[in-house]
Amino acid sequence: MYIPKHFKIDDMEQIYEFIEKYSFVTLYSTHMGEPYATHLPLILKKDENALYGHFARANGQWKDIGNQLALVVFQGPHCYISPSWYETTNAVPTWNYVSVHVYGKVDIIEDEKVLFDSLDEMVTKYEKPDSPYNLKKVDTDYIEGLSKGIVAFKIAITKIEAKAKLSQNHSLERQEIIIQNLEKIAGQDHLEVATLMKKNR
Template identity: 70%
Template structure:
């Protein structure tokens, strides 16, 4: 990923935070000589430096992705930045966004218990704390039947690239102008980018 020095995220914990928050990812590999992508949620294990997930058995991507050097992208909030918000007309439009690229090697989960554990962690992540649903309480025969229709895997991470393009290449005054305009928008992505820009400015103070 092209990352100018202004926009590179160096802090590992910040990167992990983005992966966990924007965990619905796009997984790219080569399948039959062509690029192939699947959209899916992934669970990060920071201690093992591994991503856990599963793919539908009829999805052919799994058939040749083991031991490939694959790419997974996590897309955070993004929004258009209008040059009309600046103090000068000597400017052009741009786009602010957060993105993380993770590279790694796929290893399939052949152990049924490991697969069920990864499924349980995924459910626990997305179910609300007061949800009555508990995967561990689902009929074991039912779960075993469903698990035959998916392929569990983990991605052993080899490299991470992370970028937060938040107008850092502009003056603080101009960044504050952008934040003000984004906060006026009803769009949630605009508001999230505004918050990230404010956090970035506060770190510089």
């Protein structure tokens, strides 16, 4: 990923926080000799320096992804920045965003317990704390039947690149103007970008 030095994120805790928050990813690999991508959620296990997830078995990407160096893209909030907000007309539009690229070797998981544990961890993450749903309480035969339709995998992380393009190359005064304008727009991405800009000033 192209990362000018003023947009680079080096703080690993900040990167991990981002990965866990924006965990619905695009996973790229080579499949049948061509670039291929799947959109899916992943679970980060920091103690293993790894990501866990699963493919639908009908998705052929898993069949030749083993031992490949795959690319996982975590895309955060992003939005258009209008030059009309600036104090001069001698300006051009741009886009603010945050993105993390994770590279790693993919291993297909055959162990049924590891598969169930990764599914359970994913459900626990996304269900609300007061949710009555619990994967462990679902009929085991039903779970076993559904599990035959998925393929679990682990990505051993080898490299992480993180970028926050949040107008750091502009003056603090202009950044404040951008933040004020973003906060006037009723869009989740606009408000999240504004919040991130405040944190990164």
